[in-house]
Every structure is written in C-alpha cells, then in structure tokens.
Amino acid sequence: MSAAPHLAVAEARIAPGADAAPDLLDDRALAFLGGLHQHFERSRRALLIARRERQAVFDGGGLPDFRADTRAIREGDWTVAPLPVALLDRRVEITGPVDPKMVINALNSGASCYMADFEDSTAPTWGALLTGQRALREAVAGTLAFDAEGGKSYRMKPEAERAVLIVRPRGWHLDEKHLLVDGERISASLFDAGLFCLNNAAALVAKDRGPYLYLPKLQSMEEAALWDEALAHVEQVLGLPEGCIKVTVLVETLPAVFEMDEILHALRGRIAGLNCGRWDYIFSYIKTFRAHRGRVLPERGQVTMTQPFLKAYSELLVRTCHRRGAHAMGGMAAQIPISGDPEANETALARVRADKLREAGAGHDGTWVAHPALVPIAKAIFDEAMPGPHQHAVAREDVVVDRDALIAPPVGSITRAGFEGNVEVCVRYLAAWLDGNGCVPIHWLMEDAATAEIARTQLWQWLHAGDRGGEPLCLADGTVIDDCLFEQALLNLPSRLAAEGPMPGAPRVAEAIAMLEELTRSDTLEEFLTLPAYERLA
Incomplete structure (x- = not known):
C-alpha cells in the first residue's frame, strides 16, 4: 500500500x-x-x-x-x-x-x-x-x-x-x-x-x-x-x-x-x-x-463488561499489549455525577468504582472518564492498584481466549423499558447531533455516537430478526417486537420529552424521529448513523 x-x-x-x-x-x-x-x-x-x-x-x-x-x-x-x-x-x-x-x-x-x-x-x-x-x-x-x-x-x-x-x-x-x-x-x-x-x-x-x-x-x-x-x-x-x-x-x-x-x-x-x-x-x-x-444481544443495559464475550475481549487486549510492551487502556464508564439526589449519585459512582476496580485488577494501565468529577475516583483506584507508571509486568498468561469465547452472545432479555429506552436515546441523541451537539447527558448517562449506535442497531436487529422466515422476537412480557410496537414508541415519545422540559436539540426532534423511523424500517442496516446524518449538517 x-x-x-x-x-x-x-x-x-x-x-x-x-x-x-x-x-x-x-x-x-x-x-x-x-x-x-x-x-x-x-x-x-x-x-x-x-x-x-x-x-x-x-x-x-x-x-x-x-x-x-x-x-x-x-x-x-x-x-x-x-x-x-x-x-x-x-x-x-x-x-x-x-x-x-x-x-x-x-x-x-x-x-x-x-x-x-x-x-x-x-x-x-x-x-x-x-x-x-x-x-x-x-x-x-x-x-x-x-x-x-x-x-x-x-x-x-x-x-x-x-x-x-x-x-x-x-x-x-x-x-x-x-x-x-x-x-x-x-x-x-x-x-x-x-x-x-x-x-x-x-x-x-x-x-x-x-x-x-x-x-x-x-x-x-x-x-x-x-x-x-x-x-x-x-x-x-x-x-x-x-x-x-x-x-x-x-x-x-x-x-x-x-x-x-x-x-x-x-x-x-x-x-x-x-x-x-x-x-x-x-x-x-x-x-x-x-x-x-442466534447472536442477538439483549437490551444494552444488560450488556456489561462482566459478560463473558466482553471480559474475554478486555483480558486478551491486556495480555496482547503487555507481551508487546504497549499500554492496555481501559474503557469508558458512561455514568456521570447526579446533582440533587445523593442516593442516586452514590449508586452511579459505585458503578464507576466497580468498573475501574475491575479494570485495574485485570491489569489495565489506565482508564477513561467523561467528567472531571470522576477523575479523582478513578485515580484513587489506579493509584492503589498500580504504584508504578503502568502494569506491563502483569503478563496475564492465564488468559487463553479462542474465537468462540470472543463471539459468544450473552444471555439476557429485552424489556419494554429497554426497547422504549433505545427509541428515546436514539431520538434525543440524533436531535442533539443534528443541532450541533455530539455529546449529550441523558438520564445521567453520557451518550455519544457510540452509545447511540448500540441503541439504533439493536432496534433494527430486533425488528428484522424474523425477516428470513424465522419467528419474530418478543419482549420479556411476551409482546411481539414488530412495527406496531416501534410505531407506538415513536408516537408516545414527543409528549414524554415535552413533559421533561428543555433538552438539547429540541427543535430537531421531529426530524430525528423521521430519520430513525426511516433507518429502522429499511431492509438494510445503515453502516453508521453519522453517514446520512452528516449530509444534514451545515
């Protein structure tokens, strides 16, 4: 090349x-x-x-x-x-x-x-x-x-x-x-x-x-x-x-x-x-x-780094990097501090601590945060686990991962709240993105293009699971996941969003709904949400 x-x-x-x-x-x-x-x-x-x-x-x-x-x-x-x-x-x-x-x-x-x-x-x-x-x-x-x-x-x-x-x-x-x-x-x-x-x-x-x-x-x-x-x-x-x-x-x-x-x-x-x-x-x-x-993922809230296929991925990355003298960096916890609700805030921060403890214990050489308030929390955990500048000496030779471990789907379910939550995240994020904002807090999680893409592609896959003659998927309560369920979630969303008050991208909500509907109903999965959305940006 x-x-x-x-x-x-x-x-x-x-x-x-x-x-x-x-x-x-x-x-x-x-x-x-x-x-x-x-x-x-x-x-x-x-x-x-x-x-x-x-x-x-x-x-x-x-x-x-x-x-x-x-x-x-x-x-x-x-x-x-x-x-x-x-x-x-x-x-x-x-x-x-x-x-x-x-x-x-x-x-x-x-x-x-x-x-x-x-x-x-x-x-x-x-x-x-x-x-x-x-x-x-x-x-x-x-x-x-x-x-x-x-x-x-x-x-x-x-x-x-x-x-x-x-x-x-x-x-x-x-x-x-x-x-x-x-x-x-x-x-x-x-x-x-x-x-x-x-x-x-x-x-x-x-x-x-x-x-x-x-x-x-x-x-x-x-x-x-x-x-x-x-x-x-x-x-x-x-x-x-x-x-x-x-x-x-x-x-x-x-x-x-x-x-x-x-x-x-x-x-x-x-x-x-x-x-x-x-x-x-x-x-x-x-x-x-x-x-x-056979590889449809459950709702995104259930797809955590403790799931076997994600644990295998992160530990193989540590082993590979340390064998070659490179850093193995951990990932982003999506939680952000919650103001006005100490109990909910502590629950969110506890999730961040658990995630960073897992990474430090696995041998990662550092981690990501999305908010300055989380820097001291993550730093304290890595300071205790990593007295030196990195953990390259942690070879993780115990990690033996084959192809099947890396692609094994986790077991879980799709709840009505999970389905509707995906619709909401897609619409709210897309509206904000079309309005020029690429990083949006939604329900105390920092959503960016990557997290919104999970929601968007899950909706497409769930709705098209029966396209090849198989049975459609169902929610945990037995409701069939079909166009009617998707349409109802879209119809209910504008009033729900209006009741929550001002939000980033509010003027573009109708456009975002129309775009999500088109992308989700399409017979083919759009490779990236940002490709068609980019053509609408100034």
Missing part, C-alpha cells in the same frame, strides 16, 4: 458557501492537505471496499476468526518501540469534544491525558471543526482562554499541571465535505489529523509532547498500515523526527480484536497502546452479526 509517486499538484479548495477560514486553511495548509488526499485516498477507498466485502461474508453466515496468513506475526517475538516519557503514565484519561471550554476544563482536570475528540463526541459541523482546531492550536501555544456569557472565565493551569493532549481524528469511513481536492471530498481522518499536525507538531515535538493521536474504528492491520504510511508522510513533509507521531488504537470493532497483534505490528514504530473502546465494540458486534439470529 505505497504512496503514489510523481503526482501532479492537487487543487484543494473550500466547498462553496463554507467559511474560508484563512487563519487555518491558507495556501500552505490547502497544499499540504491536498497532498495527503492525493497520496492516500485511493488506498483508503480500497480498504472501505474490503470492509464491505468482509461484511458480506458475515451476512452469509461466516464468522470472524484469527487470520491464518498472519500467524507468524502473532507467534513472533517482537515488541513495539519504546514509549515516550509523556505517555508512560496514563492512569486516568478524560475524553470529550473540542470546544474551548471543554478543552480548558479537560486539560485542567487532573487527568493524566485528555483525548480531544473530533469523532464520537463532536457533531462535525464546519464551525465546530474550525473552532476545535483553533482551540487546540491555542492550547498547545498556551494562550487558550474562554469567557462565558455569565461572566465566568476559564484559563489553563501552568503547563506542568495540564493533562497530556491526545487528539482523536474521525475514522477512515468518514469524508469531510467542506474541503474538496480535485473535486472530491477529503478523508475526514486526514483532514483532522493533518491539520492538527500542521499547526502544532513542531511545538509539540519541542516540548516532547507528541503529536499524539487516538485512532478510531480500525478493522484490520491493513487499515493500521495506511495510518502508519500517512503519518510517516506527514513527518517527512513537515520535517519532523521519524516516528515522533505516536498513536493509540481503539479496539472498537469486532474484526479488530482478531488482529490486535497485527495492528500493533503494523504500527510498531509509533504505537503506544490499545484501548478497549467498549461501546463501539458492542455496536460492532451487533452490526457484524446483524444477520445472525
């Missing part, structure tokens, strides 16, 4: 009607991004075709498995490159969108690292993307400040007290419609990562702070190899030291769990670790087995 040689100069331009943003997208930036598109777009498209071909095999009854052609990599004795000092201790990472207030709060949170998220927690309006790139540029320069309308001011702590910045660009499957190269949309991945590196890489290298990236939604070692080539190209064009751009890969697709060694190997000169992206992983399990009646 090599870069194409001797390419003509690309014509990169802002799409008609979009903000030209000359402070970010000057001639140098446009030429740089255009070069990335020219060198790597053909390979990206080929990999997306390969994804669809693989899914067709699964739809036909095939099962994912470890690759026979890469056995030598899995059985070989090799390690990744040494980790940089700034990424040795990552016991608590906070994640969130890239608006200036969030960037300041996250960097000041006391977490080890902050994952600035252009993906699942950002609705990628052109304005939000530009604001995010500006905020990160100012944060790296040490000048970022934000003054809220109510008069409250937000300022960054001294650099030594800030979290280490790691940026998550959007996945390979997404385009950026506001920047065209030779008339084609640029890859959203290359736009996000490329522009961030162009603006900040030299300053970060001078501070021994990267640039560092989190890579989402990978499904194969070939997709990892494309990132390696693209980042090597960025380093060469920008005159950066070879291998200075370090990455962590989120293992958040079912196919990727069977290629963890291979992904580490493909990125071995720059990878710092793998992360258990649990919510996207559950979403991917549903999507991969959308045509497998």
